[in-house]
Amino acid sequence: MKSQSVMHTFFKKYQRHLRKIALAASLISIGSSQLAVAATNPADPDKVLKWVFNVAETGFDPGAAKDLYSNGVNYVIFETLYSYDYLASPVKLIPRAAESMPEVSADAKTYTIKLKKGIYFTPDDAFNGKRRELTMADYIYTLKRLMDPKLSSPHSWLLSGKIVGLDELAEQAKKTNKFNYDTKIAGLELVDKYTLRIHLTRPDFNLGLILAHNPTGAVAREVIEKYQDLQGQVMGHPVGTGPYMVALDEWVRGSKIILLANPDYRGDVWDFKGGASPEDQKIMAAMKGKRMPQIGRIEINVMIEDQSRWLAFQGGEIDIFELEGPLAPQALDNGKLKPALVKKGVQLSRIPDPETSIYYWNMQDPVWGGLSKEKIALRRSVALAHNIQEEIDIVYNGNAVKLDYPIPPGVVGYDANYKNSIQYNVAAANALLDKFGYKKGPDGFRTLPDGKPLEIRYTARSGAVGKLQTEVWKKTYDSIGIKMKEDLVQFSEMLKAEKTCQLQTRNSPWIADYPDGDNFMQLYYGPNIGSTNNGCVKLPEYDKLYEESQKLHPGEERDALYHKMARIMEVNTAQMMGFARYRNMLAQARVIGYKKHPIIYGEWMFFDVEKSK
Structure with missing residues (x-):
């Protein structure tokens, strides 16, 4: 097998060769018409985009990779x-x-x-x-x-x-x-x-x-x-037909990913039609007629700490980055860019994510799982005790919307009028625990009905957001006398444990794979345990209705089933609806035609940047 360095050198030579062919073709004319340019990637190697991930990639195999960030790369390769x-x-x-x-x-x-x-x-x-x-x-x-x-x-x-x-x-x-x-x-x-x-x-x-x-x-x-x-080689050896490819000799796992324009990519002409908004009109005026992709090199750095990403963006080391909740006050005022950033030419693309961030208690966990009245009461008490709006305000600086329904806004099947039966009420939560035998000891913390210790292990992603989440949830558990242990782990390790039902509880976000309610209702379908059913829920009544819903076209009949399914989840308190975050993407002035897409992540083939100086 050729070494990675040799292969990369081959790709660079191959790209130059194809560009010469394309240039030669473009200079030849027949009559008044020009010969079509050879089917080579129109990307300019002098156009470099600097991007950032806030967690490390897991690898580049579309069949195996699950995280949003790895799949952003997969989108442009496969x-x-x-x-x-x-x-x-x-x-x-x-x-x-x-x-x-x-x-x-x-x-x-x-x-x-x-x-x-x-x-x-x-x-x-x-x-x-x-x-x-x-x-x-x-x-x-x-x-x-x-x-x-x-x-x-x-x-x-x-x-x-x-x-x-x-x-x-x-x-x-x-x-x-x-x-x-x-x-x-x-x-x-x-x-x-x-x-x-x-x-x-x-x-x-x-x-x-x-x-x-x-x-x-x-x-x-x-x-x-x-x-x-070969150990890890499929994940580490992506070969596709898309507009970009990974520069293997420059890839430092968990730190830096370099994407180069695939020299043999056919390219296409930018001809999208947006709405009447000034943002869409500006993009269309700047981009219409360009052969795409334009960007020849994408440099992705992994920066876990929020402040590091913010400082790198301010210093021009990053062209586009996601402004998560903890950083929002530094750049936004009531959802709009602060004047100082506008003056610098910084651009904001802000959308409500088609997502649900839910709270789950592992339904296979010996302490928290099960469908006995005592177990349901335990989970329901925690759901009643948690102040979702407070979490939104503290962890995300108000940069999210509380959800009552399992399907978020912007997705087919969403119901803005649905009211969840579980609403914030700490007094009711404590009364419920008292009724079902979760007694407080001398230390003020509760035990299980059989007198054994009761403790929850709350897991969150390492970093500032995860730390804030654990602090908010500690307050919730303290309010009802339940001990909580903080468990901060790397994102990839958290996903692995989750798939085998090893976590007790966490905030679990799900961003739409496709913009239909089915993509969210399947999160609680029993046969999906081990893949998308992170709370390891198995409710036969729910499963039966879900299977019926799959036979129906989106509409009133399917919506009626979805309502029944949502109530089943609430009665058993297998999960708890949380919120949908706003996604704020900041772009430097040199970025041309960027707009956050609600489904696609890694929209690099759709916009442009000025040449690097």
């Missing part, structure tokens, strides 16, 4: 069949690697999709020196892989029970300890090299949205098979 219009509001699904929108049968059980021709993976030793074209066989492999028990993908829930024959293939793999990728299944019909027909077990009106989600970004079988037996 191409999904569909994506979203950059400016449209509400969000609008558009083709990406697909040639057009899918043809959907009347019963919504069959999707026929055609692929654009002439898309190629970046060079890799796995291809034995050959230029490797993307075909629909790659998408079949990618979808099958999400269900491979060996991968144990956190995204398997996207396809589970949906595609004819796929679950059966996965079950067979569990028995034989090997997933047979060569087995043809009726649900994934390869019509021809560029045409895929997907047959579903039941109607699914969200399949197009799922095929726009990062985990369905195409991977090459040769690459996965070459590196999967």
Whole structure:
């Protein structure tokens, strides 16, 4: 295998070679028309974007990576069949690697999709020196892989029970300890090299949205098979067809990630249409007609501490960064940029995130889980004792909106009139604990009904936000006489423990994978334990209604089921609704055409920057 440094040098030479071809083509004219420029990435290597992550990446395998930040990188490396219009509001699904929108049968059980021709993976030793074209066989492999028990993908829930024959293939793999990728299944019909027909077990009106989600970004079988037996190499060896690629020799895990424009990327012309707002109009005027992407190099630094990111932005070391709640007062006044920053040309893109930050108590935990009256009373008392608005004010400086419903604003299925049955009431919380035998000892702290000690371990992400969260929750538990132990851990370690139901409780944010209520109601579906059901909830009544809801088109009938499901969650107090944060993205004056998209993270292929000086 070539060394990472040698491969990177090859890519740089290859990029220069293709640019010469493109330049030569652009200078040749036939009659009054000019020859089309060769299909090479139009990005300018002198345009450098400096970005920042507030947590470390976990790696770049779309089937395995779960965190928002790693998937921002995955989005620009691995191409999904569909994506979203950059400016449209509400969000609008558009083709990406697909040639057009899918043809959907009347019963919504069959999707026929055609692929654009002439898309190629970046060079890799796995291809034995050959230029490797993307075909629909790659998408079949990618979808099958999400269900491979060996991968144990956190995204398997996207396809589970949906595609004819796929679950059966996965079950067979569990028995034989090997997933047979060569087995043809009726649900994934390869019509021809560029045409895929997907047959579903039941109607699914969200399949197009799922095929726009990062985990369905195409991977090459040769690459996965070459590196999967090497520790961490699939995560550390991304090979895709998108506009960017990781500069492997410059990647310092947990510290710095460098993305370079993929020299063989076909590029496209910026032609999005926004609304009448001054922001959209300014973006359209600056960007229309540009060949994209424009940015040749993206430098991503990992800075966990809030103040470090803020100082780096002020010093011009970062072009765009997310202004989280603790820093909001330094830049914002009532949601608007302070005059001093406006004078410097700093730009603000602010949206309410399509997210829910929920509180969960692990339903499999011996202390907090279970459906007995005593356990429900314990969880409900904590829910009653927690002042959500106070948390918003202290931890996020008011930079969030309290939620009553499991589906947030801006997502199909949201109900602004829904009122949660659990509202802040410390007196009621203490009375409930007294009634069910959680007695206070001489030290003022409660014991379990059987007299054993009662203590909660609250887990949060290392850093300023996590520290503030633990302080707020300590106040909540103190108010009802329950001991709380602070547990601050690295983000990646927290996610690992959560997937195996090892955490007792934490604030668990979920940002929309796709903008439909189904993406939020599935968070409490029993079979999703180990993937998206972080609280390890299993309520048969809820599960039955969720399965019924998946057969329905978005509308009143489905909304009625969602209401019943929300009440079931409240009665059992398996989870507690929290809030949706505002996402404030600050950009330097040199950034052109940036706007935070509600679903896409890592919008680097849609905007521009001035050349580095």
